[in-house]
Amino acid sequence: MAVIWVFLYVLHHIQDEAVDKSNFKECNQIAFYRRQKLLRPGKSLYRALLDTVSLSDENVKFQISHEENKVLLQVEIYEIEGNIFRLKINEAAPLRARYEVPDVLIKEPTTQKLSMSQKEGGVLVLANVNEDYKLRVTANPFQIELQFKDETVLSMNSNGLLYFEHLQPPPSDGNPTAENEEAAGDSSKDNQEDLGLWQEKFGSFLDIKAHGPSSVGMDFSLHGFDHLYGIPQHTESLLLKNTSDGDAYRLYNLDIFGHKIHDKIGIYGSVPLLIAHKPDRTLGIFWLNSSETLVDINTKAVAEHIPTESAADISKQRAVPLTDVRWMSESGIIDVFLLMGPTAFDIFKQFAQLTGTQALPPLFSLGYHQCRWNYEDEQDVKAVDAGFDEHDIPYDVIWLDIEHTDGKRYFTWDKKKFQNPKRMQELLRKKKRKLVVIVDPHIKADPMYTLYSQGKEKGYFVKDRNGKDFEGICWPGSSYYLDFTNPEVRKWYADQFAFKTYKGSTNILFVWNDMNEPSVFKGAELTMQKDAVHYNNWEHRELHNLYGFYQQMATAEGLIKRSSGKERPFVLTRSFFAGSQKYGAVWTGDNTAEWSYLKISIPMLLTISMAGISFCGADVGGFIGDPEPELLVRWYQAGAYQPFFRGHSNMKSKRREPWLFGEKNTQIIREAIRERYVLLPYLYTLFYRAHTEAEPVMRPLWIEFPEKLETFGVEDEYMLGNALLVYPVTDKEAKAVSVLLPGLKEVWYDFRKFKRMEDQGTLKIPVTLENIPIFQRGGTVIPLKTAAGKSTEWMTNISYELRVALNTEACAVGELYLDDGHSFQYLHKKQFLYRKFTFHKNILSSSCTDESGQYRTTCVVERVIFLGLGQQPTLVTACSKGGKEKEVVFTHDTKTAVLILENLALRVDSDWEICIK
Template structure:
């Protein structure tokens, strides 16, 4: 739990995996009405009562006092966000269920035909042979390895689902192996617990056992998981765990785990342990060389070390779109940086306006996946007419162009625990006007995003914090003073995003079909000057998929800083070497108050050159094109 007031941010970490009730009571300001003057009795106070069913009292108070210090303190206790492979930050296309291999190839081709980039296509439970995980339907998915190779030729990945329940089937070798080696949760009588889930009668793997986790991890080996390849990744669903025949649709509290622990004691750890075992399985599969990607529906403190989570099965209506923003902000504050909500709503069919607005909102969240239930209409982005297709294409393309910035934010979360998505008060802790705002937020320290989450909106109100701040509309480059609420006209194509004065943001230039192609594109740098005419920002680069950044320090971290009309590109870290050919194609500087007489480019080891530039007086925007400066090289631009 995080508490904040203008001069302090505090946290309470209540470490308990059993059923826990938290009662929160708020009190308002009270004033003494006794003459001759009114006196304030006390600051408003929030009383919190914690009640856990079992376990010990294990409570840690995090003293901050700044939000950034609080995040670091929590990460020191529970771990830092894993650095995901770059492809995981692209767009994911999922449905329960794509029918067969031809259907998957058709959807994949549809993205190329409509020039919409994407990186991952997903398969739900119907891809298996009778809901038996680690198997393939022999009729609909007879050649899964060839399907993955077809996708891999385009640098795309396949994600399959793997749930914790195992079909009770004495003729299935995996079930028999788990049964005979004691890998299932037991009931109170000491027999293997049986409940119902997608396959019908099922038993549940006991992930609290290290032996079970190690066995499960080995199940992902290429020699054991027939039909899998290194480009296959995993989705852990139903791992609360879901038991259709159980009380509250989950496992009875008196079910028995390894070491005679009752399920009541570790219910909220169950999915965490499956997530852990799956991640370890994918790392082992690669010989410890490749970063895994695993999405989990259930999670616990520390799940950020493992991968991504999402907000679960949502509904295709405006209310669910609206609440997705505060939900991912709450997850972000709790250390779960890699999070998102299913685009369009899992259940029911979204109207076209809702679908477009959902893509716009979700593209500004870390995990970006379209997903829908099997009873809904098909929802590929090109099925709603040319106007909707164009709007979705634009949004996804903008997401890909911003991935250099997203990836840098993930590096910051991985190394310093800074959340990618931040409520406004995190960046402006002393401004009480920001405390209750959860409709718009900061994406890192540089961008303020305000997705439209209501129907038929023609105008939206955006709080631009900081009376001494300057904000630039990223689309029009118009400049606004902070410390005000802005009324902004919007159309269906409008996604209000502002760049903060004093920041630098890097984007990719050009089109791509997936993140592998994105890595070959040049970059543009947008420098937004503050009222003092300064700005700074970072760019993080590595190979995008391995652990070499960690084990061999193969990475590149560069800092862009502008002061007194000079933009410098220098190393931001003494560590790290990464031989990359990424170049800066153009530099845009916002807030240049007069047209310069010249722009001089100086690169290390080269002669100074006078660069061509364009200046727009109406919005004080200076653009320097065709600079073609390597990111990994020291250089400067003087205006």
């Protein structure tokens, strides 16, 4: 029956690309959401007991009490260095411990002592070290205002929606059933009509809540903000929308094949980080909860009095925005971090301070990846690899999906199709390329399968509510799911990647974690039952959104371990959570080969990037279906300027290697991929910035232009770093696009034609199929390679070009980061090179940004192109440090103001100057 069910599932996925929404809950079918929504805005029933306040070097503690059920909650307020505040609310005396999310924070945050400036009149006022921030706690009703220089920036529980279902003993008959409807927490008597307190039904699935209802929620009011971003992953617009229609944003990791666009249902990953922005401030709310979470947003205008000379004049008012954000989670505690910026880049650093920065990827992983479900066998892999060389198209990695295994047993090979996997990898190694294979979390139920038999013997599988190993249906049929929340399981799993254990693997094999929401074909909402039981007796409901995070963690540790800690891993995951950036890359899942999915991929990737995960991408061409040639070409052009660049397709899609769509399209795709490889020095430098400074590689315009209101909602173009503006063409047969070039004092140049754009603002730009609009920002220097190689490893010694785009002051600055591209030597042995290029007063200089760097290279800067240099030079000279000045041959076009210097041979790892006279 299991095999038949899998067959029907696959058949359904192949034939019907539309989502069957009946498999997934609408918001009003979620019991804890219905209960919380019964609590309407108004006066809170909680009051603070100010006589319980205690002040320590670490935090401020006090209790709050619910007026009706009298349950006491413990409130803890922390100031964390770096302009962060933390609020924790838990039961003062719970019947059992409530779940607090482990392993996401990279360390326990360093706190700073808050001072108490007032505790009288029903008000507690706390001040930070610098006394520029104050926390004003009102006792009755309980609410907190966070003020900056006496102006309220954010308030909590101002709408009285704090919600906390306290744990209760089971019903007296010992059998928790839906008929036991005693109100929990601050639920009203109306809750007795709700059937979700001790058990909940969805279709044929019954979820037994062994510990009863434990939902938590809270409202936040953001004063002066009406532009909100974040909380991925959804197929939605960049700007978060109001949810007054009852369609809340849902954070619940689900396998939704062919997900619809403009839908707030949660798909494969979740990061509970929301960012609010206005011209003079950016702030963030990080809701650290891994259970199912819903977010309501409501923006409105409120009247604000404008001070006048006459105190009696109250007629002058203005409307200012106020946005209410309501977080609702099924379980856990309230643990929220308020990231106070004040800039977007400060928010990114603050979030990284808590959850870590993007891992520095191996250089090969920034090249082009070729994937399909499935490449058939060794000969197919060999033929596809040869096809790239035959058509002179660079690529770095070929991927194998589930069919490469022996009957969907991961860490194995199909013995007929892949008789000698090491030989196949050696062929790729000679080409300086890599292999990625899929490793899913479900384990085929087969006593002869080592992973299953060991997992069973050691008790490493997730349990069902009756204490037996949880059994689900997935690709192999009957399957069991490893409990990655258990550190012992993660260590054992990491050991499976050892070369002696993973037979047929080599050090050019890397890993793809799929289906790790986890996907359970016959489960409620096609995932694991919430009443399944994990390590330390925690129910799955508590930690559902962490499951994929833990698998990627264990996989990354396994790849590092197999190299004795010497080599960087590459792991792509479909499911993710806050902090997943530490372990590798993510992609947007099973998208569709339609123009609308290309268009929506841009705001999806921007949102993921703002949530700390810079290494992200969408399947080029669309996973499901067959893209028309024009769509495929446009997708390659977009993907070439996005962080993770992979072509991927479904098993029933027609083959779509880049050379199968006619010579003209092959030529355009080839050029797009080559552009990616030429751009790698800039891209790798951006990833180093993401790794060290938490700066997103791909970022919305408003981040670079935070005061320009016209940029706040732009989602069809974006900045790649601070220097490149990219506008992917996402409409069929487009002849022109409207591009916003922001900033009155900015200068922009066509990246390919070198032409200075005469105007700013929204411009109508003609487009052809050959390329997409890309512009370099004046004041920047972009390092490039002078040519593309067959793969990244072929390009080590290819010389560099610097593209110097001048601003209105005829200045420019840029950086280049270099290391060996694969090891941790940059970290442990300072084997890196970090250079700064500065053009000022007609001198371009190369200097060292970090003197501790020890990396050396014989590579040279061969060419420099200056954009916007109007004057005709009479002499150009170059001089290395300690060397002789030499004259440089140049060409200058006074009409386009482009100066080109070639045959420079200036070492990348040395100081030098180019003087223009």
